[in-house]
Amino acid sequence: MAIHTIGIIGAGNLGTRIGLQAAISGFQVNVYDIHEKNLNRSLSTMKKLVAQLIRSELLNKELGIHALERISFTQDLNEALQNADLVSESVTEDLDIKTKVWKEIGNLAPAHSIFTTNTSYLLPSQFAEISGRPEKFCAFHFHAVFHSRVVDIMPHAGTASEVIGVLEDLGRKLNQVPILIKKKTTKSQSQP
Numbered sequence: 001m002a003i004h005t006i007g008i009i010g011a012g013n014l015g016t017r018i019g020l021q022a023a024i025s026g027f028q029v030n031v032y033d034i035h036e037k038n039l040n041r042s043l044s045t046m047k048k049l050v051a052q053l054i055r056s057e058l059l060n061k062e063l064g065i066h067a068l069e070r071i072s073f074t075q076d077l078n079e080a081l082q083n084a085d086l087v088s089e090s091v092t093e094d095l096d097i098k099t100k101v102w103k104e105i106g107n108l109a110p111a112h113s114i115f116t117t118n119t120s121y122l123l124p125s126q127f128a129e130i131s132g133r134p135e136k137f138c139a140f141h142f143h144a145v146f147h148s149r150v151v152d153i154m155p156h157a158g159t160a161s162e163v164i165g166v167l168e169d170l171g172r173k174l175n176q177v178p179i180l181i182k183k184k185t186t187k188s189q190s191q192p
Helices: 013-024 036-055 061-069 077-081 095-108 125-131 161-173
Strands: 005-009 028-032 071-074 086-089 114-117 137-142 150-155 177-180
Touching: 005 013, 005 077, 013 028, 013 036, 013 061, 013 071, 013 086, 013 137, 028 077, 036 061, 036 071, 061 071, 077 095, 086 095, 095 114, 095 125, 114 161, 125 137, 137 161, 150 161, 161 177
Parallel strands: 005 028, 005 086, 028 071, 086 114, 114 137, 150 177
Antiparallel strands: 137 150
16 A cells, blocks of 8 residues: 555645655645635645744755645546556544535545544544545544644554555655554543
8 A cells, every 4th residue: 555646535635744744754745625715725835834844944845845736726526536556635623514524535546545543532433434545544533734743543443454454564664653542532531
């Protein structure tokens, strides 16, 4: 299960940062959003982040330029999923919206694609069956991508063990510390 192309679904705060870190890490990235203004804002934010990372000497200029060249932006979900080895969904935390999005992704993504959700409030089991590929579905939840550098991996009961291994490896390639969550919890359940 080699990962070369990552489809980012949702060009908000985390989708933007996940996509940029993936490109910096050498992956081809396709960013999708239904709103053109969100895609424009995402590109602008990525350029600002690259400039900040260069100024902070955390990234050299050439690598930053090449990272931006590896990212494409689209309002066409089919285009975003084309050749996607992994899908990272970061749409709004709304059960109905995520359900609709996962049905569409399941119908359009290549058969080999691994499906991940960046949700922090909902459980991966709520979308695994809807996606049509429960064995390839897992929560892959990023925190502050360029600061805390932690990604939670929360499988559901039907997630294939090899998918967990691929995500642990990918987390490290994305310069994050992967944390495997063995008991499903939502953010609201984990707070006192």
